[in-house]
Amino acid sequence: MDKLVETRVKKLEKGPVVHQGNVKWAAYENNYFMSAVIPEQNGSAQVTMTAAGPLVRSVVSDGVYAVEPGESKNLTYETYLGPKKLSLLKTTGFELDKAVHFGWFDILAKPMLFLLNFLYGYIGNYGVAIIILTCLIKGVFWPITTKGMKSMKNMQKLQPKMAKLKEKYKDDPAKMQQETMAMYKTYKVNPVGGCLPMMLQVPFFFALYRVLMAAIELRHAPFMLWINDLSAPDRLMIGFDIPMLHGIPVLTLLMGASMYLQQKMTPTTADPTQARIMQFLPVVFT
16 A cells, blocks of 8 residues: 555444555554554555454454465564654654644645644743744735735725616626626726635645644643643633533634634725625634
């Protein structure tokens, strides 16, 4: 197998799953840990996985060997039982680091994880390192964000003219669309220029989210005050239980409030569809 092949436990409920090919290693993993079996010699092998109640049974079968009477053959395997820490897995020399992947965002997430660990090496606090990394990402996108805000201001200035066009050509949608596009061209305004900068940032922040959800470095890593585990949901306990919340998600609420205030400080867009999207973004991200 030249690529990573994954099988979810739920799939095993339908019956055994068999993979055959050039097996370099086979492993069972959860979010932070893995146990792997590594054949001493790479070659054709078969991995059979079955569900045994709450457990998963995996069997790695080597190819067929001819053993003469009186002879013996030893098959040697190595095992790894430990954390899915990228820097540690790379030192094994068995490509176990492929077990640490972030799906579609892998190409963005792994450099972010490297930078996060780099910042932690100087700061000694992963919470502060996350804040700095977030600021760096925002800083990279600041030029296009500023350009987007200018585009939204220009769109706001055109709202009276757009209202007149809608009134004038309300019975001729095609003509109204034609005149609207001509007006955009005349005033050099991009109708999606205000929303596009935020959309460009979405893959990067989803990649950062994937890092924060999967990086074992954050497991039991303290930040400050009541936050003593960055891998756990943010909950401030107030002496009694809140149904379904089990505490107050302070940081989540602060993030939603900051996004809402930022929108209030940003010029409104003339496009009703964009305006609705922008209004719902704080709710979606919170």
